[in-house]
Structure formats: C-alpha cells, structure tokens
Amino acid sequence: MEPPHLDGELLKDEASRQAAAVDFGNLVHNVPIGVLRPGSTADVGRILRWMGDEGKQVTPQxxxxxxxxxxxxDGGVVVDMSGRKDVHSVERDRIVVDAGAKWSDVLDAALQEGLTPPVLTEYLELSVGGTIVVGGVGGTTWRYGTQSDTVLELEVVTGDGRVITCSPDREPRLFDAMRAGLGxxxxxxxxTLSLTPAQDSARRYQLIYGDLDTMLADQRVLLREGRWDYLQGAAVPGEAGGWTYLVDGSKLFSGADAPDDDALLAGLSDDRAQAQIGTFPYSDYAYRFAPLEKSLRSNGHWFHPHPWLATFIGDSAAQSVLAAELDLLSMADLGTYGRVLIFPLRTRSIRSPLMRLPAEEVSFAFNLLRFPVTDSEEAANAMVKANRAIYERVRAAGGTLNPVSAFPMSTEEWRTHFGSRWDGLCTAKELYDPKxxxxxxxxxx
Ligand SMILES: Cc1cc2nc3c(=O)[nH]c(=O)nc-3n(C[C@H](O)[C@H](O)[C@H](O)COP(=O)(O)OP(=O)(O)OC[C@H]3O[C@@H](n4cnc5c(N)ncnc54)[C@H](O)[C@@H]3O)c2cc1C
Incomplete structure (x- = not known):
C-alpha cells in the first residue's frame, strides 16, 4: 500500500534506515523499512494509522x-522526533516544548528567564519525550520525584492516530499511561513542564569514603535532613581492585548568600582531606557530564557497546545487596570510566504510577554505568547476561527495575514488574493502541 500524504518525508534510503538501527547501547540493531521525519503532528497520526492498517509497527526515536x-x-517505521524541538513558550512556572527538544534546550530557554526545570538528568542531551516515558531520575529526584512527575500536560498522538491532550484533570488515564509507561x-x-526559579550557583561537595557502610549512613543523614539540594553518589572501581566510595551533591544559592560548609557537612564521616569542594555557576553544574562525554567521544569509548543496568533497592536490603554485588564486580566489568551509581531517594517523592519502586520509605538507586574499553561483542553479551543475574538477585531482595537497562524482558516479567499497575496499562493499551x-x-x- 502507498504511504499516506505527508507534510514531512518518509526516508527509505539505506543510510537513514541503518542509522535508525543504532543506539547508545550498541547491542541491538533492528532495521526499519523507513524513517519518518514528521512535518506536523498530523503526520505522526497518519503513519500510525497506515502502519496499523498494514499490520506493522512504529516506534518514536x-x-x-x-x-x-x-x-x-524491525520492519516497521521509526518516527524521528529529534527535529520536532521548538520551544513554544516560557512562563513563570512552566515551559511548553515539542517532545523532541532535549533537556539542554529546555534548560537554556528556561535560564534566559531565570528559571530551571526542578529535575534534570545528569546528562542533558536526552529528549524530553524519551525521558518522560522512562521517568527520568536526577540529583533532585529525592525531593521532586522523576522528570515525569514534573509534567503538567502532554499532547499525545495515540497508537490509533488520535491527537489527545492529557493532564491530571483531562484524560488522566492516558496521562498516567504515558508517564514512565515506556511509550x-x-x-x-x-x-508542558514545570519550572522553578533558578539559583545562580552550586556549592558542590564530593566526599570520599573508604567503606560502603559509612557512605550509606551519611547519605541517609543527608536525605533525612534534606540538607543538600542535589544528592547522589557512586562506588568507583580502583585499578588494583577495591572501591572508592563517593557522596556527590550540592547546595544551590544566589548572590552573596553562600552556603555554610560547616553546617552542610556537620557530623559526616568522610575522609575530609580528600574531599573536593567548589563553587560553580549553576549552568556549568547542570552541564557537569559534558566534559566526560567529550573525553569518551574522543577516545572512542562512547561508541562501544553499553550494557547498562539500573535498579532500585529498598533501604532494608541496600547494605547487604550492594556489598554482595560490589564484591562480584571490578573495573573489568565497568571500564576505566565506569562507575556504580548509588544514591538514596524518598520513595514517596516519585508519583508517576508506572514508575515502580520498592515499598519502603527510602530506596537506593543502584545503577551500573558500564563503559567497556573494547567493542568486543562477546564481552558485551556476557555483561548483558550478568545484568539479568544481578536484576534477579535485586528483585529477590524486594528491589525493582529502572527500565533503562540492557537485557531482554518477557511480557510475563513486565507483568511482574508493573504489579498492581499492569491491568491499568493493559486497559490503556486496548483503548489507545488496540492494534x-x-x-x-x-x-x-
Ligand atoms: C549518557 C547517558 C546518561 C543518562 N543519564 C540518565 C540520568 O541521569 N537519569 C535517567 O533517568 N536516565 C538517564 N539516561 C537514560 C535515558 O534517560 C533514557 O535512555 C531515555 O529513554 C533516553 O531518551 P532518548 O530520547 O535520548 O532516547 P531514545 O532511544 O530515542 O528513546 C528512548 C525511549 O523513548 C521512546 N520515545 C522517544 N521519544 C518519544 C516520544 N516523543 N514519545 C513517546 N516515546 C518516545 C523511544 O521509543 C524509546 O522507547 C542516560 C542515558 C545515557 C546514554
């Protein structure tokens, strides 16, 4: 069947189709029959209806x-949203953007008005649409929830091609199915995304620990007291084995209102002689991942396979699970630039119904950011296999998956993952994407 009339274009050349079969993970490569560069929102609906009639599938990128x-x-159409990135308006408490905009576009536009999104991912070159459908966790998630919790309204083209505006008050079923609903x-x-007033500066604290227990104890104190604005942390592998533990966060401030280091660090048990403490313009702080991206691109590691794993562990099991997993891992499993992110969250701050966290007051993010030093397919596949084994151990200890992870999942496993929310997602699927x-x-x- 002929494609429908389009305002944009449907690319069918080999180069465009092959490019759409590569992602950051570089582990899976499915080639579409075409790549739509939509010229309008209506184009997205046209392609969805056409593919539905043809019995084929569509995915946005x-x-x-x-x-x-x-x-x-595989054998369907990719809708390339990256060109749909206009910033439509910035108001006192909100910004309206096309979903292909990156968080860097959102931040830059907001900062011009002295505003910022309340939650930013550590890396800002991710699309708004791509993070809303997975949640989007950042250094302020412990307080404000995921990026999907900061969404006020969405315009959505449903799987059957309708354009529907949804929010907590308007089509709430669709709104809840879109946020962290994996598209x-x-x-x-x-x-339409929330904005808050931006501070000028960040006082950044990078505190070093010799052992996991002390780091976790200090993270719990910082979380409980809400002392800092950003709160993250990591275990960094040493070349000779072993780990260095890092609590990494900041207090935001403006003008001469500089934070009181003594108060913000009081009672913490880090190795203070090794601490790195500094003040940065807020924008530089928000873009803090950019220098690492530059290094990884220049040494080629950015283009290797990335078998990442992201999970959440309840506080009660965190110490034992993390200690056991770190015992099994080394620099060889993560790469020279790799690290294990470990940081606490107030579980109740995360409100998007499809974001699944352990049923405890406090949860810890436990993420393996693997940057293998080779592009060996065999080594990468072994890491994918290891991811599954780690996830199964985390799940057995009451933990949950953050879906931005590299290993295959069956429908049955997703059913278990979504738990009490599964039926609602299935109902939404039948209502909005019946084919x-x-x-x-x-x-x-
Ligand atoms: C270097 C790096 C750093 C990261 N840091 C963080 C972090 O700090 N916190 C965090 O939570 N995550 C982080 N991630 C994970 C990232 O948030 C997810 O992988 C996210 O889904 C990427 O979005 P994308 O648009 O870039 O990717 P894509 O691969 O293009 O899309 C991701 C998913 O979203 C869907 N999608 C894309 N656009 C739309 C749309 N408009 N409507 C509906 N569905 C859509 C796609 O079909 C796909 O399923 C990081 C990833 C990388 C590579």
Missing part, C-alpha cells in the same frame, strides 16, 4: 540514548 534497542523496530500507548508530540502498533523495543506486549 528521540536522541537514541536507549541501551537495548528500545527505540528500534506503549502513544507518541508525545508536545509537553499494538507502538514501541515493540521494550518487549512489553
């Missing part, structure tokens, strides 16, 4: 930072 082919489709029922075309056209890369349906 933002910045292709998925790690396991989640934004790919199973619609493609976000436009998003199951959308986003097969997550293997949910």
């Amino acid at each position: 933002g910045e292709r930072h998925s790690v396991y082919g989640r934004s790919q489709v 199973q029922v619609g493609i976000i075309s436009r998003a 199951h056209v959308l986003t097969p890369g997550y293997e949910v349906f």
Whole structure:
C-alpha cells in the first residue's frame, strides 16, 4: 500500500534506515523499512494509522540514548522526533516544548528567564519525550520525584492516530499511561513542564569514603535532613581492585548568600582531606557530564557497546545487596570510566504510577554505568547476561527495575514488574493502541 500524504518525508534510503538501527547501547540493531521525519503532528497520526492498517509497527526515536534497542523496530517505521524541538513558550512556572527538544534546550530557554526545570538528568542531551516515558531520575529526584512527575500536560498522538491532550484533570488515564509507561500507548508530540526559579550557583561537595557502610549512613543523614539540594553518589572501581566510595551533591544559592560548609557537612564521616569542594555557576553544574562525554567521544569509548543496568533497592536490603554485588564486580566489568551509581531517594517523592519502586520509605538507586574499553561483542553479551543475574538477585531482595537497562524482558516479567499497575496499562493499551502498533523495543506486549 502507498504511504499516506505527508507534510514531512518518509526516508527509505539505506543510510537513514541503518542509522535508525543504532543506539547508545550498541547491542541491538533492528532495521526499519523507513524513517519518518514528521512535518506536523498530523503526520505522526497518519503513519500510525497506515502502519496499523498494514499490520506493522512504529516506534518514536528521540536522541537514541536507549541501551537495548528500545527505540528500534524491525520492519516497521521509526518516527524521528529529534527535529520536532521548538520551544513554544516560557512562563513563570512552566515551559511548553515539542517532545523532541532535549533537556539542554529546555534548560537554556528556561535560564534566559531565570528559571530551571526542578529535575534534570545528569546528562542533558536526552529528549524530553524519551525521558518522560522512562521517568527520568536526577540529583533532585529525592525531593521532586522523576522528570515525569514534573509534567503538567502532554499532547499525545495515540497508537490509533488520535491527537489527545492529557493532564491530571483531562484524560488522566492516558496521562498516567504515558508517564514512565515506556511509550506503549502513544507518541508525545508536545509537553508542558514545570519550572522553578533558578539559583545562580552550586556549592558542590564530593566526599570520599573508604567503606560502603559509612557512605550509606551519611547519605541517609543527608536525605533525612534534606540538607543538600542535589544528592547522589557512586562506588568507583580502583585499578588494583577495591572501591572508592563517593557522596556527590550540592547546595544551590544566589548572590552573596553562600552556603555554610560547616553546617552542610556537620557530623559526616568522610575522609575530609580528600574531599573536593567548589563553587560553580549553576549552568556549568547542570552541564557537569559534558566534559566526560567529550573525553569518551574522543577516545572512542562512547561508541562501544553499553550494557547498562539500573535498579532500585529498598533501604532494608541496600547494605547487604550492594556489598554482595560490589564484591562480584571490578573495573573489568565497568571500564576505566565506569562507575556504580548509588544514591538514596524518598520513595514517596516519585508519583508517576508506572514508575515502580520498592515499598519502603527510602530506596537506593543502584545503577551500573558500564563503559567497556573494547567493542568486543562477546564481552558485551556476557555483561548483558550478568545484568539479568544481578536484576534477579535485586528483585529477590524486594528491589525493582529502572527500565533503562540492557537485557531482554518477557511480557510475563513486565507483568511482574508493573504489579498492581499492569491491568491499568493493559486497559490503556486496548483503548489507545488496540492494534499494538507502538514501541515493540521494550518487549512489553
Ligand atoms: C549518557 C547517558 C546518561 C543518562 N543519564 C540518565 C540520568 O541521569 N537519569 C535517567 O533517568 N536516565 C538517564 N539516561 C537514560 C535515558 O534517560 C533514557 O535512555 C531515555 O529513554 C533516553 O531518551 P532518548 O530520547 O535520548 O532516547 P531514545 O532511544 O530515542 O528513546 C528512548 C525511549 O523513548 C521512546 N520515545 C522517544 N521519544 C518519544 C516520544 N516523543 N514519545 C513517546 N516515546 C518516545 C523511544 O521509543 C524509546 O522507547 C542516560 C542515558 C545515557 C546514554
């Protein structure tokens, strides 16, 4: 069947199709029959209806930072949203953007008005649509929730091609299915996101610890007291084995209102002689991942496979699970630039219904950011296998998956993952994407 009339273009050349089969993970490569560069929101609906009639599938792509082919489709059409990135308006408490905008676009536009999104991912070159459908966790998530919790309204093209605006008060079922819903029922075309006043500067604290228990204890204190604004941390592998533990966060401030280091560090048990403490313009702080990206691109590691794993562990099991898993890991499993992110969250701050966290007051993010030093497929596949084993141990200890992870999942496992929310997601699927056209890369349906 002939494609429908389009305002944009449907690319069918080999180079465009092959490019759409590569993501940051570089582990899975599914080649589409075409790549739509939509010229309008209506184009997205036209392609979805056309593919539905043809019995084929569609997936949107933002910045292709998925790690396991989640934004790919074999024999269907990719909708490349990266060109749909206009900033439509910035008001006192909100910004309206096309869903292909990156968080760097959102931040830059907001900062011009002295504003900022309350939650930013550590890396800002991710698309708004691509993070809303997975949640989007950052250094202020402990307080404000995920990026998907800061969404006020979405314009969505549903799997059956309708354009629907949804919010907590308008089509709430669709709104809840889109936020952290892995893009199973619609493609976000436009998003209205919360903004808050931006501070000028960040006082950054990078505190070093010799052991896991002390680091976790201090992270719990910082979380409980809400002392800092950003709160993250990591275990960094040493070349000779062993780990260095890091609590990394900041207090934001403006003008001469500099934070009181003594008060912000009181009672903490880090090795203070090794601490790195400094003041940075807020924008530089928000872009703190950029120098690492530059290094990884220049030494080629950015283009290697990235079998990342992201999970959440309840506080009660955190110490034992983390200690056991770190015992099994070394620099060889993570790469010279790799690290294990470990940081606490107030579970109740995360409100998007499809974001699954352990049923405890405090949870810890436990993420393996693997940057292998080779592009060996065999080594990468072994890490994918290891990811599954780690996830199973985390799950057995009451933990949950953050879906931005590299290993295959069956429908049955997603059912278990979504738990009491599974039926609601299935109902939304039947209502908004009855022909199951959308986003097969997550293997949910
Ligand atoms: C270097 C790096 C750093 C990261 N840091 C963080 C971090 O700090 N916190 C965090 O939470 N995550 C982080 N991530 C993970 C990242 O948030 C997810 O992989 C995210 O899904 C990427 O979005 P994307 O648009 O770049 O990727 P894509 O691969 O293009 O898309 C990701 C998913 O979203 C879907 N999608 C894309 N656009 C839309 C749309 N408009 N409507 C509906 N669905 C859509 C795709 O189909 C796919 O399933 C990081 C990833 C990388 C590579």
